[in-house]
Amino acid sequence: MSGNGRFEPRIVAFLCNWCTYTAADTAGVSRMKQPPNVDIIRVMCTGRIDPVFVLKAFAEGADGVIVSGCHPPGDCHYNNGNYKTFRRMPLVEALLQQYGIEEGRFHWGWISGAEAPKWAELTREFTEQVRKLGPLNWKQQFASKED
Amino acid sequence: MGQNGKLKLGLYWAASCGGCEIAVVELREKLLIVDQVADIVFWPVATDFKYKDVEAYPDGYMDVCFFNGAIRTSENEHLAHLLRKKSKILVAFGSCAYEGCIPGLANLFDRESIFRRVYLESESVDNPNKVVPQTTYQMPEGEIHIPKFYNTVKTLAQVTDVDYFLPGCPPQDPQIWAVIEAIVAGKLPPKGSVVGANEKTVCDECKHVREEKKIKKFYRYHEIIPDSTKCLFDQGIICAGPATRGGCGALCTKVDIPCRGCYGPPPNVCDQGASLLAAVASVVDADTEEDARRIVSEILDPVGTFYRFSLPASLLHRARLS
Ligand code: FES
Numbered sequence: 001m002s003g004n005g006r007f008e009p010r011i012v013a014f015l016c017n018w019c020t021y022t023a024a025d026t027a028g029v030s031r032m033k034q035p036p037n038v039d040i041i042r043v044m045c046t047g048r049i050d051p052v053f054v055l056k057a058f059a060e061g062a063d064g065v066i067v068s069g070c071h072p073p074g075d076c077h078y079n080n081g082n083y084k085t086f087r088r089m090p091l092v093e094a095l096l097q098q099y100g101i102e103e104g105r106f107h108w109g110w111i112s113g114a115e116a117p118k119w120a121e122l123t124r125e126f127t128e129q130v131r132k133l134g135p136l137n138w139k140q141q142f143a144s145k146e147d
Numbered sequence: 148m149g150q151n152g153k154l155k156l157g158l159y160w161a162a163s164c165g166g167c168e169i170a171v172v173e174l175r176e177k178l179l180i181v182d183q184v185a186d187i188v189f190w191p192v193a194t195d196f197k198y199k200d201v202e203a204y205p206d207g208y209m210d211v212c213f214f215n216g217a218i219r220t221s222e223n224e225h226l227a228h229l230l231r232k233k234s235k236i237l238v239a240f241g242s243c244a245y246e247g248c249i250p251g252l253a254n255l256f257d258r259e260s261i262f263r264r265v266y267l268e269s270e271s272v273d274n275p276n277k278v279v280p281q282t283t284y285q286m287p288e289g290e291i292h293i294p295k296f297y298n299t300v301k302t303l304a305q306v307t308d309v310d311y312f313l314p315g316c317p318p319q320d321p322q323i324w325a326v327i328e329a330i331v332a333g334k335l336p337p338k339g340s341v342v343g344a345n346e347k348t349v350c351d352e353c354k355h356v357r358e359e360k361k362i363k364k365f366y367r368y369h370e371i372i373p374d375s376t377k378c379l380f381d382q383g384i385i386c387a388g389p390a391t392r393g394g395c396g397a398l399c400t401k402v403d404i405p406c407r408g409c410y411g412p413p414p415n416v417c418d419q420g421a422s423l424l425a426a427v428a429s430v431v432d433a434d435t436e437e438d439a440r441r442i443v444s445e446i447l448d449p450v451g452t453f454y455r456f457s458l459p460a461s462l463l464h465r466a467r468l469s
Contacts, residue, residue, distance in 0.1 A: 088425060
């Protein structure tokens with residue numbers, strides 16, 4: 001919660017170095033308006049994002065998770081890392097759904113290095129969306145004493 | 148160790164199917180050797196010791212306790228704490244105690260929905276008074292109590308300190324025997340180790356030949372007659388082999404049944420389901436997002452498929468409680 005009692009979601013974003021991270025960097029340097037809720041973890045390629053990263057983020061207290069990298073087919077710096085991502089993430093979505101984690105808490109997609117405004121907009125919209133969903137508090141629900 | 152030089156051995160079952168007990172009996176004539184080296188001081192399925200006998204034992208009285216079954220009820224949890232106190236070495240025996248196993252899939256639900264289904268809705272139930280279990284009940288003779296059924300199935304290590312983990316549903320008898328021999332010889336690995344299993348995956352023990360995998364369609368097991376020479380995964384059958392610790396001798400794949408993952412994750416994998424998910428995604432032969440979505444949408448029940456034996460031990464442990 002922030003000082004004014006508003007829920008401030010904690011969002012973890014896994015971004016590939018060559019596209020979305022570059023966009024996020026440009027967005028920052030160009031002083032585009034972005035909420036402070038998104039913590040960026042830079043990886044070399046989205047192909048490096050093991051599904052376990054997403055699950056662990058939620059398990060450790062994230063209220064929302066973003067995965068973003070280079071547009072398919074051809075933008076990935078390593079040829080096909082983004083192919084790995086679009087084969088994995090629909091399954092991750094299906095898992096999250098079974099776990100009861102709302103669709104709106106997980107976003108994956110593509111933002112190129114030239115799309116800084118798109119990144120800034122995503123952070124704003126996604127933060128509001130997760131704010132509306134409220135806290136996830138995963139740790140607490142497992143730790144809670146059985147009644 | 149007792150004055151007769153024999154080990155004091157305890158065995159217990161919590162939330163389990165009884166298969167682990169059968170696995171011990173599968174030692175057959177070797178059970179006679181167990182009898183020569185150990186006195187059994189608690190084994191509800193086979194001996195007549197009562198809980199109060201165990202409570203009367205001094206702390207650390209048992210040298211080894213094999214604890215099978217997950218923690219589903221307050222009774223399971225009470226016994227987990229009691230047996231921890233009374234044993235020098237506590238072994239999580241079998242997949243339920245180690246990772247939650249099949250009973251752990253109930254973590255997709257909660258107590259209320261399980262009770263509703265089991266006691267009220269199930270087609271084979273006749274319950275006109277809509278009775279569901281209560282932890283206390285007033286009888287003319289006095290108040291009676293039954294254990295509380297928890298919302299969440301937990302592993303043994305999630306409620307108490309565990310020394311060793313012996314995986315398998317059930318553990319294979321040669322592996323059980325190897326562990327007993329190691330205990331008798333005092334040659335146990337460091338605390339916290341997985342014992343009675345291997346350091347590599349089931350694929351390493353599997354005889355099916357692997358090629359480059361490219362899957363356009365996944366099959367459920369009854370939808371296909373697999374070629375028994377080729378890797379089952381290559382044929383579109385989801386096989387947990389690449390995400391599962393070896394040690395069983397690839398028993399299932401030997402008869403063309405895909406591995407379901409009962410030996411748990413291999414070393415250095417923290418979440419077996421995520422690891423299997425990644426393995427499945429890596430073989431999907433799709434060049435567009437739409438194709439990928441279509442192919443993987445055929446996998447029914449992803450949590451049940453990827454975490455069949457390990458949901459309580461996984462990173463998320465359970466579905467969200469409402
Ligand atoms: S480098 Fe950006 S997705 Fe591979």
